[in-house]
Amino acid sequence: MSMDRRSGCPINLSLEVFGDRWSLIILRDMIFGGRRHFREMLNGSMEGIASNILADRLKRLMELGMLTKADDPSHKQKAIYSLTEMAITLVPILAHLGAWGRVWLPVSDELSIRAELLEKGGQPMWDKFMDELRHEHLGMPFDTTGPSVRATLQAAYEAVVANKTLAASTAA
Amino acid sequence: MSMDRRSGCPINLSLEVFGDRWSLIILRDMIFGGRRHFREMLNGSMEGIASNILADRLKRLMELGMLTKADDPSHKQKAIYSLTEMAITLVPILAHLGAWGRVWLPVSDELSIRAELLEKGGQPMWDKFMDELRHEHLGMPFDTTGPSVRATLQAAYEAVVANKTLAASTAA
């Protein structure tokens, strides 16, 4: 909300945009989880964001130019949030962030598989993913060749979960 | 300080490490500014960090394994802070963050020149820089061929500042 402008340093300004505990989490859920509605983000949030915080951050991210909001034709009260190009180009940063966290922090297997695949996929995979997001959120044309990056990541996640469940049940 | 562990997601855990307004600023000043002492960081901080915040964050970063502290032989009260490998591997993230900020945020010319060079240099430059940091902070062997990355970045920064000053004086 407040435009600090503590300094014109790129890293500082980036921190002023998402140097808090929730903004990037929301963007992560929109980018990787495909969430577009308030309730989806609220209930689907793994970390349990509160509704007032979510409302505040959505507003802030819109003011910063990272999101836009539009009416959902299917429901007069429903709003669809879309990523802007500014937010879509965070994909490489999120990929790096995930890769770093996977190495240095106590990540869980099922939640780090996405980061692992995204790291291995590298720039080509990031580019493809960003094109998919531009299609979804900005209506850009897009030739759909094969499964989407998000679907691939999601499938890998579910495979790990299934595997873990299996291992737990056979051990019991 | 508090170990939230809101979730085992790599991005979330990374945010719990430096998802605040100061931690990455401190690391930036250590990495790119070569700062090692409390007062250097306090007075050299462009954004004007307060001493209690600095003390708190240094402590926190040490607990998280990003920094270590050692006595300075030249002064019994002086402490030298060193980056750990965990912190040094943030270089690619900082490079991406700077590159993103340079595109989307109102950065100042003189402060974004470093980000620009670092982006152009790419992974090879980042690798060389990380090796220099390992030498400085971890005492790793290192063959010094040519000017250091930090010196290169610093020189470019000073050139822009000098150029700006010149332009201002001739215009007046």
Added chain:
DNA sequence: AATACTGATTGCAATTTGCAATCGGTTGAA
């Protein structure tokens, strides 16, 4: 002996955070 510098610590007011409850409106099924 005086002064400046070292890495902090303390007091305190202001702000931010986030839980719980609630709001006014919309939708779809009974």
Added chain:
DNA sequence: TTCAACCGATTGCAAATTGCAATCAGTATT
């Protein structure tokens, strides 16, 4: 037509965090 579920928020409030200003005790310099 009634009613419960759902929609995107908003409000009240206690707790935690933030950060400015002043200060600390020990060390080095002069």
